[in-house]
Amino acid sequence: MIGDVIGQSLRQPDRLIPVETLLGNCDGSRMPEIVADRLTPAIAQRLVEVCPTAALGMEEREGQSCLRLSYGECIGCGKCIEFGEGAAVTAKQFTRCGVPKEQTVRRWDIEGRTEITLSAPSPEAARMQIHSLLQRALNIRQLDSGSCNGCEAEITALTNPYYDLERFGIHFVASPKHADMLLVTGPVTRNMAEAVKAAYEAVPAPKLVVAVGACGCSGGIFAGSHAIVGAVDAVIPVDGYIPGCPPTPAMFVTGILEVLQRRIAK
Amino acid sequence: MKENLPTAVPHSERTPLGTMPTIPRTKEGARARLVTIFGSLSPTREKRVHYIFDIGNPDYREIVLPADGPLGSITPEVPAAVWYERELHDQYGIEIVGHPDLRPLLFHDNWPDGVYPMMDPVDDVPWSKREYRFLQVQGEGIAEVAVGPVHAGVIEPGHFRFSVVGDTVLHLELRHFYTHKGTEKLFEGRQFVNGAMLAESVSGDNCFAHAVCYSQAVENACEINAPPRAAAIRLVALELERLVCHISDVGGLCTDVGFGVPAAYAARLKESLLRESAQCCGTRYWRGIAVPGGLRLDLDSGKVAQLAQVVARAHREFSEVARLILETPSIQNRFETAGILSQEAARDLAAVGPVARASGIDLDARRDHPYGRYRQHQIEVPVTHYGDVMARAKIRIAEAAISAQLIQEAAGSLPDGSVFTPLAAPGDIQGFSAVESPRGELCYWMEARGGRLTRCHIKSPSFQNWPVMPVAVAGNIIADFPLINKSFNLSYSGCDR
Numbered sequence: 001m002i003g004d005v006i007g008q009s010l011r012q013p014d015r016l017i018p019v020e021t022l023l024g025n026c027d028g029s030r031m032p033e034i035v036a037d038r039l040t041p042a043i044a045q046r047l048v049e050v051c052p053t054a055a056l057g058m059e060e061r062e063g064q065s066c067l068r069l070s071y072g073e074c075i076g077c078g079k080c081i082e083f084g085e086g087a088a089v090t091a092k093q094f095t096r097c098g099v100p101k102e103q104t105v106r107r108w109d110i111e112g113r114t115e116i117t118l119s120a121p122s123p124e125a126a127r128m129q130i131h132s133l134l135q136r137a138l139n140i141r142q143l144d145s146g147s148c149n150g151c152e153a154e155i156t157a158l159t160n161p162y163y164d165l166e167r168f169g170i171h172f173v174a175s176p177k178h179a180d181m182l183l184v185t186g187p188v189t190r191n192m193a194e195a196v197k198a199a200y201e202a203v204p205a206p207k208l209v210v211a212v213g214a215c216g217c218s219g220g221i222f223a224g225s226h227a228i229v230g231a232v233d234a235v236i237p238v239d240g241y242i243p244g245c246p247p248t249p250a251m252f253v254t255g256i257l258e259v260l261q262r263r264i265a266k
Numbered sequence: 267m268k269e270n271l272p273t274a275v276p277h278s279e280r281t282p283l284g285t286m287p288t289i290p291r292t293k294e295g296a297r298a299r300l301v302t303i304f305g306s307l308s309p310t311r312e313k314r315v316h317y318i319f320d321i322g323n324p325d326y327r328e329i330v331l332p333a334d335g336p337l338g339s340i341t342p343e344v345p346a347a348v349w350y351e352r353e354l355h356d357q358y359g360i361e362i363v364g365h366p367d368l369r370p371l372l373f374h375d376n377w378p379d380g381v382y383p384m385m386d387p388v389d390d391v392p393w394s395k396r397e398y399r400f401l402q403v404q405g406e407g408i409a410e411v412a413v414g415p416v417h418a419g420v421i422e423p424g425h426f427r428f429s430v431v432g433d434t435v436l437h438l439e440l441r442h443f444y445t446h447k448g449t450e451k452l453f454e455g456r457q458f459v460n461g462a463m464l465a466e467s468v469s470g471d472n473c474f475a476h477a478v479c480y481s482q483a484v485e486n487a488c489e490i491n492a493p494p495r496a497a498a499i500r501l502v503a504l505e506l507e508r509l510v511c512h513i514s515d516v517g518g519l520c521t522d523v524g525f526g527v528p529a530a531y532a533a534r535l536k537e538s539l540l541r542e543s544a545q546c547c548g549t550r551y552w553r554g555i556a557v558p559g560g561l562r563l564d565l566d567s568g569k570v571a572q573l574a575q576v577v578a579r580a581h582r583e584f585s586e587v588a589r590l591i592l593e594t595p596s597i598q599n600r601f602e603t604a605g606i607l608s609q610e611a612a613r614d615l616a617a618v619g620p621v622a623r624a625s626g627i628d629l630d631a632r633r634d635h636p637y638g639r640y641r642q643h644q645i646e647v648p649v650t651h652y653g654d655v656m657a658r659a660k661i662r663i664a665e666a667a668i669s670a671q672l673i674q675e676a677a678g679s680l681p682d683g684s685v686f687t688p689l690a691a692p693g694d695i696q697g698f699s700a701v702e703s704p705r706g707e708l709c710y711w712m713e714a715r716g717g718r719l720t721r722c723h724i725k726s727p728s729f730q731n732w733p734v735m736p737v738a739v740a741g742n743i744i745a746d747f748p749l750i751n752k753s754f755n756l757s758y759s760g761c762d763r
Contacts, residue, residue: 002525004590009527015534028544030554052460077463077554082562090548142420146445148759150470150551155420157540160533174418191374191444192423195415221467226388227373227448246470248550 015161017250022163023257025250026094030076031243033091034069034106036113041065043087044110050079053214053221064109066116071096072104072217072231075245097247097255098210098240098262101233104217137169138260141179141203145196145232146222147186150246151213155183157249170256176200181208181259187215187228188235200236210259211238212252214245221245239263283338283363287329292322299629300616301326301700302709302725303350305333305358305384309694309715313358313385316711316723318698323634326700333358339365346616349733357384357450369398372446372762383451403429403437411744415444422758426747433743438736445762453712453722458484458558458689461719465710466553468724469760471514474500474507475703476710477556480722482637483710484558487697488689496560496685497639501676502570503543503552504701505669506577510539511704512620512662512669513584515755519659520591522749523600528591535580542576545569560686567680574677581670588663592656601656605750607738608653615734618727619706620665621754624658626651631702643672653738655753692717703727705757728761 044067048056055073059066071094080088096104107116142155158165159172173179176199188196200207211232214220219231232238240262242255279288290298298319306314313333317340321327331337333354339362341347351362352371359382362368370377378394403410409430415423425441449468453461465480466473478500485492492500517532540550546569547555555561591597607617612625622629626649631637633645648664650657693716700709706727713721735754739747 001590002594002596005525005531005587005594006527008587008590009531012531012534015537028541028548028550030548052463075463075467076549078548078562143416144422144445144758146447146759147422148445148467148470148473149422149757150467150473150553152420152422153471153551157533157537160537161530162534162537162541172420176416186445187447189445189447190376191446192415193376195423195444199416215467221464222447222449222452225448225452226383226391227446227451245467245553246551248544 016164016167017162019253022250022253024093024095024254026091026244026248027250029094029244029248029251030078030081031071031074031091031094032069032076032078032080032088034067034108035087035089036108036115038085038087039067039108039110039113041110043085047080047084047088050083052077052079053218053223056080059107061107061116064111067108067110068105069107070105070218071243072101072241073214073220073223074243075214075221094251095254097242097251098258101238101241104241104243137171138181138256139171139173139179140181140183140256141173141176141199142183142185143176143196143199145184145186145192145216145235146189146228147213147215151185151216154246154249155185155252158252163249163253165253168257176202177204179203181210181256183210183212184216184232185212187219187222187225188230188232189228191227193229193235196235208259208263209236209238210240210242210255212242213247214243217241217243284336284361285331286338286340287317287331289340289344290319290321290327290329294322297344298322298327300344300346301707302711302723303347303354304711304723305354305360306713306721306723307384313360315354315360318709318711320634324636326635326698328698333360336361336363338363341365345614346730349729356382358382359385372443374398374443383448388451398441400427400441401437401439407431408436424758428744428747430744433745435739435742435744435747438739440732440736442732442758443762445759447763449763450722450724453719456719457717458714458719461712461722462557463554465724468763469726469728469757470551471511472507472703472705472708472757472760474503474552474556475701475708476724478504478638479699479701479703479708480710480712481556481558482699482701483697483712484689484714485697486699487695487712487714488558488692490559490687490689492560492638493684493687494639494681495564495683498676498680499561499565499570499685500556501639501643502573502673503547503555505672505676506539506543506573507552508704509577509581509666509669509673510536511755512666513539513580515662515752516588516591516659518752518755519601519655519749520597522752523597525591525594525597528587531587532584535584538576538580542573546573559689560684564685570677570680574673577670577673581666585663585667592660592663598656600749601659602654604655604746605738605742605753606652606654607734609651611737612653612734615737616730617734618730619703620658620661621731621734622706623647623649624661625653629707631700631707635700637699637701639676643675655749658753705755705760706731724763726757726760726763728756728758731756732761
């Protein structure tokens, strides 16, 4: 009976995770972090070889050879962690969610064993903005442009009692016409390209677009397929990127709040 | 070791339509169930077509026909072949004579005629504009309702074309493959380990079943077995995936009838299992764990035992709330008699998984074609014959209980030892494997030369079950469609690949 179901539910403990705990959390995503001290040319070469996508690569910058890690292309397979002899570890914190594309890439000087730039937003800065963010509503339309449904599964989790995105005034809506933000998952397939453009057109200005997952950010493991057009930004303009394969719910919260914060700061 | 491998018996007949396979019979004399049909190229690039049938415990049978000339369609005799033959035509340009409907399946209006991705170079395929005709249902008072590809909700894309009279659906036509990513082609040239990563991205919520099935196909081809410890951990994770999927589905059914409280309850239980999975293996959906040869990393037995405890608790709560849900009169009112799939239709279209079992078809690869650690467990297979939304919900609830039980058994007796057997560098090899994924029988067939894949075919249960769903929808009111669709719980990406 309905009363029994509700009664049973009310007896359950509260599971809501405080937002401070969620921001920057990436448990369960296996996003890698480079330990600069452990880098050698041989290890860097090994990392590049084992990477199944082009997330890890070598670059020449001002005569220095450096290691490039593009999180937008990383599928979190963990091979660099497995074979990197300690030079790659599972990240404890990951804040490059919802950031512009250039910030999804990090570079390390291999000889000098140092990171070349450090431009990630600090979780502290994001935290300071939360109060102002919470006063605003945001309507999101999720758009699958060809995803494997891994990202959908995690987006669905955002409304469960652990994450409860509604507490921030953020709702998922049924039509692009009701949306402030498009959350686009998957590489854009040939067969979806037209529908993605049409959905984008239907969103009222200002249109916020967030590309989600390795596929949305870069094409991920499907990059180069004859049946896809490319990453989301090959078809429509993108404001922020949330890497991961799939991103965890905490990474989505971090990313969505980051995009909002940058929009407000503008 | 190779008991799951199909035996290649070239059975064929020449007919006025072209070469056709002789449909094998089961031991009881019935027509064998079609498992999959796919094409491949011989080392000298001659086209071949593989037909795989289930001839009963424990064997599958493979029939391979040369296909450089036209083939006779088996769809008129075996309706379940309908999409497979269209796919063959799209991928290889094989002429299928006598097929009732050879419209393009994988590629939409933008794809040029005469370009076959498994045969031709596809680096720069031009954009085209060709016509696609939906079936027209004509008559007084008939209206068409077009839905999708972009749907309301967090869901994958696909197009549904309803022909309705008032509220009642006369006919539903599907147009899918919006998420077609050319995955089978992407396997070509990959090393075995990287193939597992691609398999995980075929259907993200069933990624572990895909990784295990692919890995077993490679292991069968190399004639090795994953070590017992790896096989046991695979069983735990496969059953966990099923449990998560079924809990989520029952919650989804409640959402679709506006019963939000148990839906949130189910979402909470699901999340508790995903979080514990991340604690146990590092990823929420067990990505990056299974590879050909076993597992990428060994898991701590203590953490597996802890996972089993969380499973036991989650399942206890789930079974209690599921009982309360099914006792709710408004739920009974919506679930019962909605979307009835007859046993005959399910058999003709070779439905698999919970959908088949809810329509009286007693079928489960874990029991009928046991693999890995399942050889050491008795698998109970719940079957009911009503075929409505309620039957599918009850099958899922019953299966969730069996999965929870299997997890306890397997986690309580994890063997010691390594979790990885290295694969010998092989020459030309072929392998096949079937796994009972949460959505039903999933199969991988692979071929490799010199340690690199040359072909990998994925038979996903959703590809098989999507053409079944419209049969169950016809005659229902259109407002019940989301509920019926949810009760089938099919993966768009798994189907479209």
